[in-house]
Amino acid sequence: MMFIAMVMILTSNKFYMPVFFVYLISPTVNYFGQGDFKNISVNSTKLFEKDKRFDIPLQFFVFFELFVWIWAMVVMSEDVNPKGFWFSL
Numbered sequence: 001m002m003f004i005a006m007v008m009i010l011t012s013n014k015f016y017m018p019v020f021f022v023y024l025i026s027p028t029v030n031y032f033g034q035g036d037f038k039n040i041s042v043n044s045t046k047l048f049e050k051d052k053r054f055d056i057p058l059q060f061f062v063f064f065e066l067f068v069w070i071w072a073m074v075v076m077s078e079d080v081n082p083k084g085f086w087f088s089l
Contacts, residue, residue, distance in 0.1 A: 004018070004021075005018035005021075
């Protein structure tokens, strides 16, 4: 698939063509294909809903992403102080 994408880019000089091709061919493959064997069953889904192993990493990621977003807003604001605390992180 990567080879096809590179050929499309090199022949047309349009970098969006491979993405458009994937969106174009995906419904056809899903309709005529054998099916999706990667999804888990309903019983496994219910067991994973009760599993708490992923709560701490998930909440950590949410708070970390919040702080990264706030840091980016401070850095990209109009009143930037390059000698300030936020640029020394």
